[in-house]
Amino acid sequence: MPQHSxxxxxxxxxxxxxxEKIRIVRFPAGQVLFSAGERCQGLPLVLQGSVKVQMTGASGHSIVLYRMGKDDICTLSIGCLMTGRGYRAEAVVEEEGEAAMIPRGVFDRLMDQSPEFRLGIMESYGRRLDDLMLLVEEVAFHRMDERLEEWLLARASRGVIAITHQELAVELGTAREVVSRLLKELERQEMVRLSRGKIELTGLVGSATPA
Amino acid sequence: MPQHSxxxxxxxxxxxxxxEKIRIVRFPAGQVLFSAGERCQGLPLVLQGSVKVQMTGASGHSIVLYRMGKDDICTLSIGCLMTGRGYRAEAVVEEEGEAAMIPRGVFDRLMDQSPEFRLGIMESYGRRLDDLMLLVEEVAFHRMDERLEEWLLARASRGVIAITHQELAVELGTAREVVSRLLKELERQEMVRLSRGKIELTGLVGSATPA
DNA sequence: GATCGTGTGTGACTTTATCACTGAACTACC
DNA sequence: GGTAGTTCAGTGATAAAGTCACACACGATC
Known part of the structure; x- marks a missing residue:
C-alpha cells in the first residue's frame, strides 16, 4: 500500500x-532512475529511500543539485512531462527504496480534480526553486572550506562517513584535488581522520569558522 | 487591453x-517590484518591458538569476503564493513596462477551471527550473572570461552596451575587480573599447575561445 | 606475494577572489 | 567656470580555488 502525503x-x-493506475517501482542503491536527455514517463513520488539529482556540465564536471527523500515529489519531472523535453539532469539512488509512478493521464486528472493535489505540487515546486536559488548563491559566493565543513556536519550523524573524495567533489561541484587538500588540512587540525573511502569526524563542530 | 498568451x-x-479582477501595473525602469522577505500579493504576468531577478547572499554579494520579458510569468511568485513564505530574491525593472497582477483567488480559480492555464504555468515552471540548473552549472564550472564574453555577445545587438563594471559583476556573480581586469584584457586584444559606464564591442565574435 | 584498478597526496602553475588604495569622470552647486 | 562630492575604473599584493601531471597506497584477485 503506497504511502505518500x-x-x-x-x-x-x-x-x-x-x-489503480499507479505503478510501484522498487529501486536498488546505485540505480539510475533517469539520465540527461531521457523522456519523462510519469511523475515519480518517492515513497521510501533517497535519490540524488545531479547534472553534468559541458566541461564534464558534475554537481549534485538536490536530494529527494521519503514523501518528496520529483518536481523536475513535471517540467519534462509538460514540455515534452528530455531531462537535463540525472537521478541516482543512494538508499534503496520505492516510488509511485503517476502516468501523465492520471497526473492531468488529479491536477484537474483536486485542489489539494495542485497545492502539493505547487509547494513542492516552490521549495525546489528555493533550493536551487540557494545553491547558486552557495556555489557563487561561499568558500569551499566552509562548504565542505558544512556538508560533513550535515551528515555527521554516524561519526563516520563512507564517501570518496571524488564523490564529495561532485557534491560540492569542485575538483577532487581541492577536496583532498581541504580534507588533509582538516586532518592536520585533528577535525577528521581519513582513510580510503571513509571520513571519520573527530573534532568538527558547528560554525567552525566564526564570522 | 492586457495582452498575454x-x-x-x-x-x-x-x-x-x-x-475584471486583474490589476494592471505600470512600472518605470529602476523600480523594485519585490524584495527579499516580502509577501507575494498575486501572480504577475509581464505584458511589456524587462525585469531582472537577483538574489543577495549572506556574503552581501548579489547575482542575477534570470530575466523576465514580454509574455513571461513570474514563476517565482507562485511558490511564495502557495506556501505563504516571503520572496528569497528581488526583482528590478530594467526596461519600463507593465504587468497584470492576478490575485490569489483568481489564480486558484484559473488553475481549477482551465487545463490550458495549468499547462502554461507548468511549462513556465519547467523552463525556470532548467534556467536555474544551467546557471548552477555555469557558475560552478565555466571560466569567467568565457562567461563574460558570452554575456557581452548575447546583448551585442546595438554595438554599445551601457553598463558599469559593478553591474556586470552582479550579472556574473563575481567581483567588480575581476570584471575590470578581464575587460581591460579584452581591450588590449582590441575586442572591446571601454569608457565610463559603456562597453563598445569592436572585434568580439562567437566562440572566441574555441574548444 | 605480484598485479591491477581505484583512491589519495602533492608540486607547480593558472585563474579567480579579496583587500586596499589611487585616480578619473561626471554632477551639482556656488 | 571652478570646486566639492560622488560614482566608476584601474591596479598591486596576496589568498583561495582550479588545473595538470604524476607518484604512491590500498585492497581485491589470481
Whole structure:
C-alpha cells in the first residue's frame, strides 16, 4: 500500500482511481532512475529511500543539485512531462527504496480534480526553486572550506562517513584535488581522520569558522 | 487591453471573469517590484518591458538569476503564493513596462477551471527550473572570461552596451575587480573599447575561445 | 606475494577572489 | 567656470580555488 502525503490528502474516490493506475517501482542503491536527455514517463513520488539529482556540465564536471527523500515529489519531472523535453539532469539512488509512478493521464486528472493535489505540487515546486536559488548563491559566493565543513556536519550523524573524495567533489561541484587538500588540512587540525573511502569526524563542530 | 498568451488561451467566459479582477501595473525602469522577505500579493504576468531577478547572499554579494520579458510569468511568485513564505530574491525593472497582477483567488480559480492555464504555468515552471540548473552549472564550472564574453555577445545587438563594471559583476556573480581586469584584457586584444559606464564591442565574435 | 584498478597526496602553475588604495569622470552647486 | 562630492575604473599584493601531471597506497584477485 503506497504511502505518500500527496495521495493521502486526495478525496477517497479520486484516490481509489489513482491507486489503480499507479505503478510501484522498487529501486536498488546505485540505480539510475533517469539520465540527461531521457523522456519523462510519469511523475515519480518517492515513497521510501533517497535519490540524488545531479547534472553534468559541458566541461564534464558534475554537481549534485538536490536530494529527494521519503514523501518528496520529483518536481523536475513535471517540467519534462509538460514540455515534452528530455531531462537535463540525472537521478541516482543512494538508499534503496520505492516510488509511485503517476502516468501523465492520471497526473492531468488529479491536477484537474483536486485542489489539494495542485497545492502539493505547487509547494513542492516552490521549495525546489528555493533550493536551487540557494545553491547558486552557495556555489557563487561561499568558500569551499566552509562548504565542505558544512556538508560533513550535515551528515555527521554516524561519526563516520563512507564517501570518496571524488564523490564529495561532485557534491560540492569542485575538483577532487581541492577536496583532498581541504580534507588533509582538516586532518592536520585533528577535525577528521581519513582513510580510503571513509571520513571519520573527530573534532568538527558547528560554525567552525566564526564570522 | 492586457495582452498575454496565457490569458489569450482562456475560454471566453473565464477570460472575461479574470480580466475584471486583474490589476494592471505600470512600472518605470529602476523600480523594485519585490524584495527579499516580502509577501507575494498575486501572480504577475509581464505584458511589456524587462525585469531582472537577483538574489543577495549572506556574503552581501548579489547575482542575477534570470530575466523576465514580454509574455513571461513570474514563476517565482507562485511558490511564495502557495506556501505563504516571503520572496528569497528581488526583482528590478530594467526596461519600463507593465504587468497584470492576478490575485490569489483568481489564480486558484484559473488553475481549477482551465487545463490550458495549468499547462502554461507548468511549462513556465519547467523552463525556470532548467534556467536555474544551467546557471548552477555555469557558475560552478565555466571560466569567467568565457562567461563574460558570452554575456557581452548575447546583448551585442546595438554595438554599445551601457553598463558599469559593478553591474556586470552582479550579472556574473563575481567581483567588480575581476570584471575590470578581464575587460581591460579584452581591450588590449582590441575586442572591446571601454569608457565610463559603456562597453563598445569592436572585434568580439562567437566562440572566441574555441574548444 | 605480484598485479591491477581505484583512491589519495602533492608540486607547480593558472585563474579567480579579496583587500586596499589611487585616480578619473561626471554632477551639482556656488 | 571652478570646486566639492560622488560614482566608476584601474591596479598591486596576496589568498583561495582550479588545473595538470604524476607518484604512491590500498585492497581485491589470481
Amino acid at each position: 500527496i495521495l493521502d490528502i486526495l478525496p477517497a474516490q479520486l484516490r481509489k482511481e489513482a491507486m | 496565457i490569458l489569450d488561451i482562456l475560454p471566453a467566459q473565464l477570460r472575461k471573469e479574470a480580466m
